[in-house]
Amino acid sequence: MSGSRKLRDRGTGMGMTVKTVTRWLKGPILLFGIYLVLYGHVTPGGGFGGGVVIASAFILITLTSGELAGLSIFSKGAASRLDSVGLLIFLILGWLGTWWASGYFFENFISTSETAYHSVLSGGTMPIGNLALGLKVASALFLVFTVLSAFQIAGRAIDGLTDPEEQQREDKS
Amino acid sequence: MIYSLCLLLILVGLYGVVVSRETLKIVISILIMNHGVHLLLLLIGYREAGNPPIVDPGASIASFANGAVDPLPQAMVLTSIVIGLGVLALMVALCVRLYERYGTFDITEIRRLRG
């Protein structure tokens, strides 16, 4: 299994220029994604948009330096687990709303003062929800990409994959 | 008038689904159709010379409501795009698996089920 992987991997790495540019770019892209997630409740963006940008950084690495490089940073198992964890955090956040105060699911139970509006800490539970969704979207997209790229056409070995389980959630961003 | 362009896009997608013989082309046609629907939704929330639906610091809610475009269709389109992404990933995975099994993308040759 790993033998065929390496064989495949030798060819997929791109040229020196592309790799260098990617090395410079991946940091800013990640940072921009994280910014989008964190500021989701005050500016356009949010969990989904930010998550997509974060995933695109990993996808860029995979595309330029080969599949192994991408998977060494973010393995399939980890992505799958983070995918579930992100949504679970989101659900627990909703349940905490029931449990905490007046008892509504997804109640925003962290109160904020009016003066704090338009700053990062003004959203109550919303930034946490955005973070959870960002985690989920980033790992899910990366997972979809790696799983689809792991398909090998013409009956060659397919490394232990199952259908990419699409757990679509409405995006609250 | 511009609504009819969305309708046209939807019909182009529908035509593609009906006429295409390759699985991947069908997938692309469905995408086109979906985007026609998304554009229609966005157009419904559009208002001429409207502002982006973001409340600036210090702005009153009334002036915001008077000037901004309707944000709800945008949220709906975003959600719908997410759903579309999931369906797309599943469809492409199915296409690849079908190719593995049948060795073709041609739907006229993928015919085992009858009756």
Place this chain on the structure above:
Amino acid sequence: MMAINVQTLIPLFVAIPLGMSLLVQLVARRRHAVAETLTIITLLALTLMSGLSVGQSGIYHLGGWPTPVGIDMRLDALATLLLLVVSVVGLAVSLYSVDYMRRFTARSHFYSLFLLMVTGMNGVILAGDLFNLYVFLEVAAIASYSLVAFGCAHEELEASFKYIVLGSLSSALILTGVALVYGMTGTLNLAHIASRIAETGMSMPLLLAFGLFICGFAFKAALVPFHAWLPDAHPSAPAPVSAMLSGVLIKALGVYVLARLAFNVFGIGANELSLLRWLGLLSMVAGGLLAVGQKDIKRLFAYSSISQVGFMVLGLGLGTPLGLIGGLYHLVNHAMFKPLLFLNAGAIEYATGSRDLRQLGGLNRQLPVTAATSMIGSMSIAGIPPFNGFWSKLIIVLACIESGFYGFATAAVLVSIVTLAYQLKVQRMAFFAALPEALKDLQREPPMMALAMILLAVGCIVLSFAILTGLRDPWLIGAAQQALTAGIFGG
């Protein structure tokens, strides 16, 4: 025991199966026993919760936001009925899967997707606004697409591709309808839309939207001009999934939403009702006639599903209280006996490895539980008097006569006879004909499979007694019918 406020249960109908589906992915990836236990416990909890919410109603404001701003979930008698059906069938199916799914790898994925499908259906049933309805519909649909392809063999992939293409088309139609309704009424809340439409009447775009909804949801319910995916998708899936798809998915996603939109939201008139009636008649007749010639036992049941959905829509399309009762009663009955029949078919396939009626025979000695429960299921679906199917079909026929549609009544009676014919064919060829040599020494059904089938058979018998509370007010169903005719509340 402390009193439970049903209001707080409403979001949990969606949250619990969703959370459990994630948990199964997270902790039970390799430990299949854990996945099975978690699924069964979840469905048990859902059954209990829906049992508790019988007779209750309420609107839940998600996040405490008031109605036009926030997302509403609404529970009424009709929703309760559907929730109960989904949970009970889901429970039986999850029990059945324990033994049946042993031959598949990656079983935890199956349970995860199964719970996701339950999430989607519960969400559709409880959704208080049009867009969330669409979103949950897609959640359930995506889960069902992948479940149909679960075995990854030739037929399953092909069926799933067909299903996903037609499903996406219908979803696009539905979304266009949602966009049009939002553009015309300026709101997505079902109650608000209903009151706006009551004020302004149906305009052309709204009529177009309603037409799009009828097409879209008729796809999901597999009414006849839109049924092409069902006879492929339902038989190709693993038996528990077929049971779930035929038993509740086409109803929760198709018939229920169609009824909700037609009666509670759009308040449709005579022309639209006659459209529903004709759609019902067409699928009733065509499905029944196509079922007779089938050799594959699951394919036969799939065509029979189309025919039975036709009965329901015919009942609903009458628009009279009795017709609605007939339609809803038949919906609940069909949700008991069709999963039962599909599970029987699965048990036969599990034991003999074949679904072809020509290769089967004499199984009533070899598989006693399957034979007995299948007999109950067949008699129910064919409308033999003491069983539940008889009562619901009787009510539909009576409602047709009451409204003066003698032709429809005759057709319904004739299709019942056709139903009897193809069920007798299954009984004769699978259970009573001479036993082929190849099937001499079969294993009996595993205990969990037998338990699931007995559970559903008991459900059929219990539903036969629902009629005791009155022809015009069967147990639970009368209240659901009143929820449909009383108009949507709150908002």
